[in-house]
Amino acid sequence: EIVMTQSPPTLSVSPGERASLSCRASQSVRFNLAWYQQKPGQAPRLLIYDASSRAAGIPDRFSGSGSGTEFTLTISSLQSEDLAVYYCHQYNKGPPWTFGQGTKVEIK
Amino acid sequence: EVHLVESGGGVVRPGGSLRLSCAASGFTFDASGMSWVRQAPGKGLEWVSRINWNGGITQYADSVKGRFTISRDNAKNSLYLHMNSLTAEDTAFYFCASEDGDLPGLYYFNYWGQGTLVTVSS
Numbered sequence: 001e002i003v004m005t006q007s008p009p010t011l012s013v014s015p016g017e018r019a020s021l022s023c024r025a026s027q028s029v030r031f032n033l034a035w036y037q038q039k040p041g042q043a044p045r046l047l048i049y050d051a052s053s054r055a056a057g058i059p060d061r062f063s064g065s066g067s068g069t070e071f072t073l074t075i076s077s078l079q080s081e082d083l084a085v086y087y088c089h090q091y092n093k094g095p096p097w098t099f100g101q102g103t104k105v106e107i108k
Numbered sequence: 109e110v111h112l113v114e115s116g117g118g119v120v121r122p123g124g125s126l127r128l129s130c131a132a133s134g135f136t137f138d139a140s141g142m143s144w145v146r147q148a149p150g151k152g153l154e155w156v157s158r159i160n161w162n163g164g165i166t167q168y169a170d171s172v173k174g175r176f177t178i179s180r181d182n183a184k185n186s187l188y189l190h191m192n193s194l195t196a197e198d199t200a201f202y203f204c205a206s207e208d209g210d211l212p213g214l215y216y217f218n219y220w221g222q223g224t225l226v227t228v229s230s
Contacts, residue, residue, distance in 0.1 A: 034216040044145075044217070045220070046216065049218075089217070094167075095169060096155050097155045099153040102153075
């Protein structure tokens with residue numbers, strides 16, 4: 001099983017500032033990495049797939065980068081509506097297809 | 109617009125059974141693989157099971173293998189999860205999710221339902 005590790009567990013960022021979230025895989029997942037946003041009380045929503053491709057309707061302040069075992073989700077200018085937990089997900093090898101434990105983004 | 113609507117959750121005693129349903133609309137359901145993903149209250153996401161477009165391939169997490177069965181009815185645009193021998197560790201929100209991807213076997217979850225809560229308690 002591929003273990004996905006996200007850091008930090010919680011990130012506190014001021015509005016307008018940049019937020020960088022990290023995801024590390026226990027073995028290479030190539031570019032087969034997605035990011036999801038889950039707002040309180042809501043279902044997850046796809047943000048990024050194939051490590052760096054934005055899903056339809058996702059604002060361009062969200063970007064993904066990385067390959068192999070190291071990935072980053074960047075929110076270039078944090079907005080208040082970006083308060084959420086963000087999960088990475090590897091779909092390179094499974095079952096099981098695995099998620100990170102999440103990074104909670106708080107508004108400072 | 110894509111809609112995935114889960115139903116069938118509720119409170120069940122340990123050892124009991126439950127069947128979850130997911131009604132799909134707004135996309136070509138019979139061409140899409142589907143998965144169930146669960147989330148214990150306050151916890152992270154855990155993939156549970158997936159089924160390919162025609163039901164010919166089903167896969168399960170070790171934690172549910174032999175107890176859960178995934179199935180689909182393409183004529184009804186519906187996905188199901190039959191859950192047996194439930195334990196407290198199965199208490200979670202259960203989301204159905206549609207799959208997308210350019211290459212076989214490499215699928216991310218492009219749409220998610222709102223989830224249905226399963227509580228296993230005596």
